Amino acid sequence: MRAHWGILGIFVGLVAAEDGLNGWLRYAPLPENLRPSTTKLPSLIVALNTTETSNTPVSVAAKELQAGIQGILGTQLEIATEATNTSIVVGTIAAYSDKYRELNASLLEKDGYWLVKKGAKVRILGQNERGALYGAFEYLSRLARGDFSDVDIVSNPDAPIRWTNEWDNLDGSIERGYAGPSIFFRNGGIVKDLTRVAQYARLLASLGLNGIVVNNVNAKPEMLTEINIDGLGRIADTIRPYGLQLGISLNFASPQLLGGLSTFDPLDSQVVAWWTEKTNKLYKRVPDLAGYLIKASSEGQPGPLTYNRTLADGANLFAKAVEPHGGIVMFRAFVYNHHADWNDWKFDRANAAVEFFKHLDGQFHDNVVVQIKYGPIDFQVREPASPLFANIPNTNMAIELQITQEYLGHQDHLVYIPPLWKEILDFDMRVDSKPSLVRDIVAGRRYKKKLGGYAGVVNVGTNTTWMGSHLALSNLYAYGRLAWNPTQDSKALLEDWTKLTFGHDRSVLDTITKISMESWPAYENYTGNLGIQTLTDILYTHFGPNPASQDGNGWGQWTRADGETIGMDRTVKNGTGNAGQYPPELAAKYENIETTPEELLLWFHHVNYTTRLSTGKTVIQHFYDAHYAGAATAQTFVTEWESLRGKIDTERFEHMLFRLKFQAGHSLVWRDAVNGFYRNLSGIPDELGRVWNHKYRIEAESMQLTGYVPVKVTPSETGSNFTAIVVADPTTGARGEAVATLDVSPGTYDIAINYYDVTDGRAHYGAFLNDEPLLEWIGDLEDKLGHAFSTKLDGHSATRIGIEGVELRKGDVLKIIGVVDGIERAPLDYVSILPAGIVD
Structure with missing residues (x-):
């Protein structure tokens, strides 16, 4: 028997080798x-x-x-x-x-x-x-x-602006950060010891990056207090030797919230004077301040629309303040109505950027750069290139890419993102029926602009891996390389990074390249495909599956799924008109369902589940098959990585094995939840009989329970048979037992146990075979992984642990004991008894 410690990993006694702090500069x-x-x-x-x-x-x-x-x-x-x-x-x-x-x-x-x-x-x-x-x-x-x-x-660099955007908060937390607290801030101010900041600047300089916006776009006005301005100066002094310039995000309402004015109207003379004075103070302390990043009138953030001023009025307020100092203003195009009317079938969040900015083209000052997310929604696993790139030719533009995996598994799922970025950067917008590659637009070449470039949301933390996972750092490396030269091949960049990070062993290079290049397609398959977006929980942590959360709310990341149909109708003829925001050649392509690329089918068209694809499969069968295929690929990452034992130092090897095993288990949660949701919604069974049919599973609620009680899981599809069990007594130390007598042929099996690891509790578990211990573990993933955790039994907390190579006979008794800790009542979902090589 071999214990498969899965997501829990045991690190006691392992020799510390490399902690990742030097990244690719080892x-x-x-x-x-x-x-x-x-x-x-x-x-x-x-x-x-x-x-x-x-x-x-x-x-x-x-x-x-x-x-x-x-x-x-x-x-x-x-x-x-x-x-x-x-x-x-x-x-x-x-x-x-x-x-x-x-x-x-x-x-x-x-x-x-x-x-x-x-x-x-x-x-x-x-x-x-x-x-x-x-x-x-x-x-x-x-x-x-x-x-x-x-x-x-x-x-020479392809574009003048090559920045990272850190979403760090003054209290030391990081929005969408999965690698520990901030290296810049703590307790409302700038940290005293900036050693890690210097180390980070070194990494960025090695990639040719030249700017860091150090604080969250959801900025606090307190960033501009006297003590914090001096602290920002210390950061600037630290990064300057590495050729990096400091940038900061601003809260638009700071004149009112911090300055005591009665208004933050960008055309009010008092407001203009306040920002001019504050800017002059900043440049006195930081003479080479790169400039400002502004998120305004978006997602509840204050902005010029409060006073019926235009977004150009808001951007130009700051542009005039920094212009004498040579600074620039990055103004985010991420402006949309997040209280939209779900019942309005003509409303489309994907239209927002063009609706808000197109009519302002040419009204922005020359030192303003409109920062545009790569797609029209929000860093999804697949989107078309934003149509705004084709609609403001008289305005400087930069592309915003997200290195931190907000919708892509929070660095606890391996997803090498550069192939996605390359599809966008190499995409031809065909403006005026002429070649108009996105990379040429953002560099300023296509429209003959002097400013433009790249902004990467990266969110490093104090974890020595920088991003929470050793392999996730390949995304930061490739981002910097692409910002310097976007024509480079993403696979070649990955191979370079692997050699620099893990050495020259051919099997190490081939294996990391293989699993990394397979990771984005696999993640797309087991989360959301055909352009439906990543079917995560957009109302909560953005980590686990919850397809129902996409619809029926004001956020606009809708799928319009019902019992018979799915997908957004973005045609001009019948839908939201989004296809018409693209230049004519693309508009015609996307308007017609026959010429729309199938990977974007459900992005542009509302279709029946029974619509046939080019493969002959129906849309719903493609969903079932893709989710099974993606999860199956994720299982191979574990075995591929295990083949490198002894070829990578122990610390980094075990670190990644831990995460890849977690991903393998969580991909099954994704597969079952999404397939189960659409199976229930459509009423159409899987042609291969897999969905809702798990012959190797023993549902926890069907076991003999002592001290445990069944509970419904929400959303229901994130629980096998919609049900889990928890210890009835919520008191810390209370225990429950779940017992099953096995009906199996004699042989060697793998045992998988699916349970829920919620935050604010560290329940203890033990698995026993015929009263002999098999495995003990603790529900403490919040101490080992970096994703956003949940207090509920749902797709975020659902996870799995396993034991390989267990000899079983008919009549053996499997017992699982759970002990409550905090709010974690030792929840269990199911047990799978798996013949060798089978994944349920």
Whole structure:
């Protein structure tokens, strides 16, 4: 018998190896077979633009080169003042021209670098100091990947804005954060020790990112108190040596809430004066402040619409304040009515961005950038590209991508997101029937704009993995690389990240690449497909399944599902008209159900469950099959990862095994809940007889119960047979027993136990076979995982644990004992007795 500790994992006694803090900048020793055998290596480093006391991007670059080469090659290089033919020279191209010989810098753009390597002679020259640092990181990345080839390359960023948006709150919490508290804030102010902030800045600089908005878009006015302005200055001082500029989110009503004014009307002279004074104070403390990020008149946040002013009026208020200082304003296009009338079949949240912004095109100041989520709704598992990209050609634009997995499993499900981003960035909007790739629009090329770029919502925390999961960090890496050059291949980026993070073992590289590239399609399959969106609980934690929550409310993420039909009708002819917001070529494509891509079918069309797809399957049968296929793929992630035991350090191996086992179990919760919901709603059975037919399960309520009582689960489809059991006595320490006599043929089986792990309680469990202990565990996932937890028995708390290789005979007695702790009354859903290789 082998205990499958599943989601609980036992870490006692494991040797700590790597905790993930260095991310892809580990500078691990290069294997001997990848070291150059004849190539002569550099002998010293010369840093231009520096003095002995410098703390600038070039001085950081020199120290990084020194540390990197020491780690990768075991060679200690001195930092010298004079170059030789076997030296690395790093600095600006202007400084190099002054000291050595004049070089033609015409090919270099702002932040760009020129990397020349010929044998042991290396020149890393930036258009500015920031560019020199980027070039140094690129050189080290090549060494760490075993690439010692000679190069002569000029690399310029695709767009000027390459920022992260942190959703950190002053109290230290993080909205949609799954990796611990904030590295920036605590108890209403900025933390004293900014060591982790410097480490984060180093990671971002290595990707070519140049800005961090450190606080939540749902901003608090207290961000602008005198003490916090000084704290923001300390953050800026910390990140500046890495070429990063500070940005902050603002609360639109701050003049009233913090300043004591009677209004926050953007056209009121007192308000204008207040923001001008506050901005001047900020720039006095932070002269290189990048600018402001504004969420206004959205989801209850204050904004210009309160006073019947336009969104352009609101954006321009801040633009005029920062303009003398060279700052910019990122103004979010995420404006919509979240109290919409569900009964209005013409209303469509997906129309909101164009409705709010199109008529304002050309009215925004030149230093305003409209920040647009990649799709029309909200970071779903699949959406079409936002039509706003095609509707405001006279306005600067940036694309907002979400690295944090708000709707994609909260970093406790492996989902490598860059393939999704690439589909959007490579998408052709066909404006004026001309090539209009989204990546060219946001970079400013398509409409000949000077500003534009990328904003990535990332939400790192104090967890040493930064994002709560070692593999989730691949999303941050790829985001930065794509913001620099969006033409790069997402699989190639993943392979580079894997080599830098886990080393050069071929099986490690192939396995991580395989499961990561399969992860987005699998997640889409077991959550929501055909363009229906991620069928999560949008009214609660955004983590587990709850398809019913999509409809019947004011949020507008509707599916319009009833007993016969499903999908939003977004046609011009009969529906909301959303298809008509796209340029004519796309509008015609999306208007016609025959030419709409099937992966977006239910996004644009309202159809019968019995509608046939190109495969010949009906829509409902596709749903059933896709959810089974996606969950089946998630099971393979565990076995694939287990094949790497001994090839990855123990700490990171066990960390990811723990999460992949959780994902495998939770994918089954998703599969059963979504399929069960639509089976009940449509009345159409699964042609293969799988839905509602689980022959290997023993329902907990059908077991012999002592101290346990049945309870209904809500939503009902998140419980097998709609029912679970809990200990009747809610007092901590009370216990219950559930007993089943097994009717099986003699053999070896796997036992899976589905239960609910709610927050605010850590119930104790024990499983026994013929009174001999099989497994003990605690319902303490809130201590081990980072997703948003639930206090209820639902799709968020539903989970599974298992024991592999148990010898069973007919008549064996399985007993599960649960002990109450806090509000957690040791809830159980079902037990599965599974022949080897079977997943119920």
